[in-house]
Amino acid sequence: MLRSSTLTQSVTVTCVHHSHRQWFQSIPVNYRFCDAARNSLSSNSAIFKWKRTANYNRNRSGMGTFTTRALAQPLQNADELIDSVETFIFDCDGVIWKGDKLIEGVPETLDMLRSKGKRLVFVTNNSTKSRKQYGKKFETLGLNVSEEEIFASSFAAAAYLKSIDFPKDKKVYVIGEDGILKELELAGYQYLGGPEDGGKKIELKPGFLMEHDEDVGAVVVGFDRHFNYYKIQYGTLCIRENPGCLFIATNRDAVTHLTDAQEWAGGGSMVGAISGSTQREPLVVGKPSTFMMDYLANKFGISKSQICMVGDRLDTDILFGQNGGCKTLLVLSGVTTLAMLQSPNNSIQPDFYTNKISDFLSLKAAAV
Amino acid sequence: MLRSSTLTQSVTVTCVRHSHRQWFQSIPVNYRFFDAARNSLSSPNSAIFKWKRKANYNRHSSGMGTFTTRALAQPLQNADELIDSVETFIFDCDGVIWKGDKLIDGVPETLDMLRSKGKRLVFVTNNSTKSRKQYGKKFETLGLNVSEEEIFASSFAAAAYLKSIDFPKDKKVYVIGEDGILKELELAGYQYLGGPEDGGKKIELKPGFLMEHDEDVGAVVVGFDRYFNYYKIQYGTLCIRENPGCLFIATNRDAVTHLTDAQEWAGGGSMVGALSGSTQREPLVVGKPSTFMMDYLANKFGISKSQICMVGDRLDTDILFGQNGGCKTLLVLSGVTTLAMLQSPNNSIQPDFYTNKISDFLSLKAAAV
Numbered sequence: 039m040l041r042s043s044t045l046t047q048s049v050t051v052t053c054v055h056h057s058h059r060q061w062f063q064s065i066p067v068n069y070r071f072c073d074a075a076r077n078s079l080s081s082n083s084a085i086f087k088w089k090r091t092a093n094y095n096r097n098r099s100g101m102g103t104f105t106t107r108a109l110a111q112p113l114q115n116a117d118e119l120i121d122s123v124e125t126f127i128f129d130c131d132g133v134i135w136k137g138d139k140l141i142e143g144v145p146e147t148l149d150m151l152r153s154k155g156k157r158l159v160f161v162t163n164n165s166t167k168s169r170k171q172y173g174k175k176f177e178t179l180g181l182n183v184s185e186e187e188i189f190a191s192s193f194a195a196a197a198y199l200k201s202i203d204f205p206k207d208k209k210v211y212v213i214g215e216d217g218i219l220k221e222l223e224l225a226g227y228q229y230l231g232g233p234e235d236g237g238k239k240i241e242l243k244p245g246f247l248m249e250h251d252e253d254v255g256a257v258v259v260g261f262d263r264h265f266n267y268y269k270i271q272y273g274t275l276c277i278r279e280n281p282g283c284l285f286i287a288t289n290r291d292a293v294t295h296l297t298d299a300q301e302w303a304g305g306g307s308m309v310g311a312i313s314g315s316t317q318r319e320p321l322v323v324g325k326p327s328t329f330m331m332d333y334l335a336n337k338f339g340i341s342k343s344q345i346c347m348v349g350d351r352l353d354t355d356i357l358f359g360q361n362g363g364c365k366t367l368l369v370l371s372g373v374t375t376l377a378m379l380q381s382p383n384n385s386i387q388p389d390f391y392t393n394k395i396s397d398f399l400s401l402k403a404a405a406v
Numbered sequence: 407m408l409r410s411s412t413l414t415q416s417v418t419v420t421c422v423r424h425s426h427r428q429w430f431q432s433i434p435v436n437y438r439f440f441d442a443a444r445n446s447l448s449s450p451n452s453a454i455f456k457w458k459r460k461a462n463y464n465r466h467s468s469g470m471g472t473f474t475t476r477a478l479a480q481p482l483q484n485a486d487e488l489i490d491s492v493e494t495f496i497f498d499c500d501g502v503i504w505k506g507d508k509l510i511d512g513v514p515e516t517l518d519m520l521r522s523k524g525k526r527l528v529f530v531t532n533n534s535t536k537s538r539k540q541y542g543k544k545f546e547t548l549g550l551n552v553s554e555e556e557i558f559a560s561s562f563a564a565a566a567y568l569k570s571i572d573f574p575k576d577k578k579v580y581v582i583g584e585d586g587i588l589k590e591l592e593l594a595g596y597q598y599l600g601g602p603e604d605g606g607k608k609i610e611l612k613p614g615f616l617m618e619h620d621e622d623v624g625a626v627v628v629g630f631d632r633y634f635n636y637y638k639i640q641y642g643t644l645c646i647r648e649n650p651g652c653l654f655i656a657t658n659r660d661a662v663t664h665l666t667d668a669q670e671w672a673g674g675g676s677m678v679g680a681l682s683g684s685t686q687r688e689p690l691v692v693g694k695p696s697t698f699m700m701d702y703l704a705n706k707f708g709i710s711k712s713q714i715c716m717v718g719d720r721l722d723t724d725i726l727f728g729q730n731g732g733c734k735t736l737l738v739l740s741g742v743t744t745l746a747m748l749q750s751p752n753n754s755i756q757p758d759f760y761t762n763k764i765s766d767f768l769s770l771k772a773a774a775v
Contacts, residue, residue, distance in 0.1 A: 137613075138613065240632065242632075242665050242666060244506075244507065244666060244667070245666055245667060245668050246665075246666045246668060247666070247668035247669050248669065248671075262636070263609065263611075263636045264636070265634075265635060265636050265639070265680075266634060266635055267631070267632045267633070267634050267672070270634070270672045270676050271671060271672045274672040274676070275669075278670075290683065292683065292684050292685065292686045293684075296611050296615075297611060297613060297614055297615045297616070298613070298614060299614050299615060299616035300616050300617065300644075301647075302617075302640060303636070303639045303640045303643040303680075303684035304683075304684060306683035306684055306686075307639050307643070307680040307681065307683040307684035308680065308683070309683055310679035310680050310681075310682050310683025310684070311634075311676040311677065311679050311680035311683070312676065312679075313679050313683075314659065314661065314673075314675035314676040314677070314678055314679025314680070314682075315661050315662075315672035315673060315675055315676035315679070316661065317661045317675075
């Protein structure tokens with residue numbers, strides 16, 4: 039039975055005299071940017087091409103061209119999938135590790151893929167760590183992964199600012215943790231906020247005015263366990279009162295994994311708070327937005343049809359792959375169960391699913 | 407030129423064995439509830455809710471439904487005509503009655519004149535930081551003779567909503583908000599936890615750490631909270647996500663609030679947005695522009711909604727509240743909305759009338775004699 043289909047529309051928008059800084063904000067977060075790197079905040083005009091990918095529970099319509107997506111198939115011939123792509127993008131938590139524990143068979147699987155000449159990339163929505171800090175985590179777990187292969191949403195926020203030539207004399211207000219600060223610093227941007235604003239309080243007296251820095255040109259919001267009203271108000275003032283100030287979200291995840299014992303409220307709550315006070319939608323650089331996919335494709339010169347996205351979440355990882363026009367593989371080693379995948383309420387269908395990435399080894403052997 | 411129109415649809419939904427507790431959550435916040443008081447959380451088998459959706463469309467007609475066309479707002483010219491056409495005036499407070507801690511010019515005389523004409527006066531505010539009693543004190547301080555019975559704050563609305571659905575007294579309410587909500591819940595006889603006292607709590611993360619939450623929490627009420635923090639986000643999220651049938655109630659979704667006159671401050675919409683972002687659920691909103699308070703007032707005082715005039719300074723809360731409730735609407739320009747904002751082509755919310763301030767009732771009345 040065919041379950042969902044995809045509508046792709048292509049639109050070109052021209053924005054003159056920096057107005058695209060504000061125009062960005064009005065783009066729904068599931069719209070994707072192409073060639074953002076060529077469009078500069080400091081140029082007079084910018085032309086953006088974007089596509090919207092939406093799932094519809096129907097097969098055909100007079101409204102556009104529909105690509106029909108069948109139900110996910112269990113992965114049976116791993117070699118066939120491996121040979122059909124150049125690059126594998128892996129989510130981390132639930133795919134490579136769970137908490138601080140490596141998932142069984144991961145090192146051997148990654149070694150096998152490298153031996154076949156495949157490029158491996160690791161993409162995470164977690165913004166609390168920088169690439170360097172993630173590199174240390176891989177190392178601790180005994181995995182040989184270079185910083186160049188790691189793309190955290192903290193890095194994506196800085197990379198996005200670079201891609202639009204965000205002016206170096208402008209500042210970034212950060213609602214988030216150390217990872218974002220480190221990546222902004224590496225990219226050469228001035229920032230304020232972050233964990234140090236966690237202890238700040240507003241003492242209200244009649245006529246009290248909260249000052250804010252008028253040089254803030256972007257507010258970057260990610261997961262922040264030190265979130266408070268001071269940060270909400272500061273970020274809100276910047277977005278509302280500084281002309282052209284960008285509102286950038288590292289991700290909108292409802293859930294994050296601070297400890298293995300339970301699910302914790304994710305970065306989506308901090309983003310929701312700022313959205314609620316500014317009545318603006320953010321530009322999202324993490325999954326399922328395709329900014330990171332576009333960035334990777336440009337950086338490594340990869341065709342997106344030559345990529346397979348491997349993840350454990352339907353609404354971020356698999357949607358990210360589908361929005362980017364990649365092949366998709368769901369692993370059941372993380373948060374998604376087979377029942378959830380096959381539920382009639384689920385409209386996101388990957389190309390394939392399997393238990394864990396080490397099935398690449400066993401299914402490979404079985405196919406010989 | 408005709409600018410916007412209204413679509414009204416009527417739908418009946420039947421929910422069996424308490425499942426309506428969860429079903430509530432899926433109702434878009436601009437849907438309105440009728441006779442909620444007759445539908446009980448503790449009723450054994452089924453509950454029938456009738457709701458209507460009112461939406462503005464920038465078109466005149468459609469095969470989709472019956473449209474009522476709304477013309478551009480008219481300047482108020484004959485106050486007597488409006489006064490005589492209604493029984494009840496509902497006033498927003500900040501920007502209509504006062505600004506910050508200062509009474510707006512001519513308010514006492516206007517209220518006295520309306521009372522002398524036998525009009526019922528009601529004061530409705532989305533601010534949830536104070537209880538009705540605390541609001542009563544503010545009116546008194548400003549020299550206005552207003553009884554608690556005439557005041558409807560969104561803090562009271564949250565407690566009234568729980569009462570209207572017979573929320574069980576053995577269930578608890580987790581509060582993200584300030585003192586007003588706590589006081590109103592206490593007066594209504596509900597057990598609560600959270601509020602300002604959770605403002606200082608922090609989560610110390612250790613491997614394997616689990617944050618416990620009270621499984622008897624049956625509702626999370628979210629309002630403006632200057633002591634908002636991650637502890638509260640996680641606690642509220644756990645209750646909504648893990649306690650079967652737990653309600654997610656918002657006092658309002660206002661982007662802006664007025665803590666001081668010097669600037670606009672992030673409003674209760676930010677706290678609600680945070681919980682919405684972590685639970686992926688939409689709240690049931692009891693404050694404006696949701697019509698829960700309007701329905702409550704109409705039931706309590708036995709007023710027909712066509713006999714009410716809503717007077718406010720905000721298009722997206724006050725005027726929409728009146729329109730959603732089927733009332734006459736008057737925008738005053740003494741608060742946040744300017745004439746330019748009202749007449750902007752980007753604005754689709756058109757009140758019936760607009761005027762500078764409520765004391766125009768006196769001068770326009772005199773001019774019409």
